Amino acid sequence: MAALVCTRWLPRSWLCRRPGQGCGRHYRAALCTTLKQPLAIEEVASRAVQPHEVRVDVHFCGINFADILVCRGQYQERPHLPFTPGMEFSGTVLETGADVNTVKEGDCVIGVSILHGMAEECITDQKNLWQVPEKVSLREAATLPxxxxxxxxxxxxxxxxxxxxxxxxxxxxxxxxxxxxxxxxxxxxxxxxxxxxxxxxxxxxxxxxxxxxxxxxxxxxxxxxxxxxxxxxxxxxxxxxxxxxxxxxxxxxxxxxxx
Incomplete structure (x- = not known):
């Protein structure tokens, strides 16, 4: 089975954040700072969402073979260092851009992204998100996409x-x-x-x-x-x-x- 990362690493004051506060605050993310080395948990500056984007409070992130390859510099796409890996994740919607009409704040969703999933939050285009059926847990949903x-x-x-x-x-x-x-x-x-x-x-x-x-x-x-x-x-x-x-x-x- 695919492995999972749970983003609840430590007690978090960030749970009190509110939509619209994208700038001027930070969240924790797993960073690849050097290829073929362990990831580092660091504070990352948040940013505002664009009109077509959604900010997701990430609960779980799947770990795939492709994630291992990208952290070793052996994947077909080679992002600049440092970067946050994580191609599939599940969580709840924190904030939506002005043009988003597929999900709303509070929805449980699964998402795909080449990067950024192994973090406390992830911003992605609305077309990369799907609502999770009520009978599917966020833990199970994270490894589906x-x-x-x-x-x-x-x-x-x-x-x-x-x-x-x-x-x-x-x-x-x-x-x-x-x-x-x-x-x-x-x-x-x-x-x-x-x-x-x-x-x-x-x-x-x-x-x-x-x-x-x-x-x-x-x-x-x-x-x-x-x-x-x-x-x-x-x-x-x-x-x-x-x-x-x-x-x-x-x-x-x-x-x-x-x-």
Whole structure:
């Protein structure tokens, strides 16, 4: 599962802040000041929101592999130092710009942003925010945008997965792998072969809806999938491991979609 950062690090007098007080106050943020080094918690000056922007009181922030890469200088986008990482977050709306009409103060929201999520507050464009359904907690919501966005992009937009097709997904017990299982089985009505590195993870993937599971730490992934689907292979393969697992998944797929 994706990790979470809770922004409630310490008792905070900043909870008394009010909308419209963007300038002249500060909030705490996790800063990457040097690549490949631990993040530092520092005070950051707040700013006023633009007409199309929303200020969010961040409760939780997901931690993704891409966040690790950007803090190591290995992501496709390389922000100038220092910067605050964090690509997905959840919280409540503190303030809205004059032109915002999608959310209002007090709404529970999830958001996406290339940066800035690992902080007590985040300012982002209203188009990057969605209201959280009442039955979904902010803790759960914080890890939804990246994992499910990736799953939908791979399954629908890249592979055009059809009902009844077979999807092979590696690292199936991770956040994105579980999202792939959910979308493939419950939305697209496809069958899923979940490939993981342990029996415990295989069990989790099966509980979440996969029809088959393969523990690739115990033998050849290619041969195991062949036993399940025959020489025809799977219709879609989504790989998030790389290396030899990538090659074995490729050899069993008619339409790979590697993320």
């Amino acid at each position: 990246i994992s499910y966005g990736t799953a939908i992009l791979a399954l629908e937009h890249r592979a055009h997965t059809q009902p009844g097709e077979t999807v092979l997904v590696t690292a199936a017990a991770g956040a994105t792998g579980l999202a792939v299982i959910d979308v493939a089985t419950n939305v697209l009505q496809a069958k899923v072969i979940a490939a993981t590195g342990s029996d415990e993870k295989c069990k989790l993937a099966m509980q979440r809806g996969a029809q088959f599971s393969v523990n690739y730490s115990q033998g050849s992934l290619k041969e195991a999938v062949k036993e399940l689907v025959g020489r025809s292979g799977v219709n879609v393969a989504i790989d998030m491991v790389g290396g030899d697992i990538f090659l074995e998944a490729l050899r069993r797929s008619m339409m790979p979609s590697f993320m």
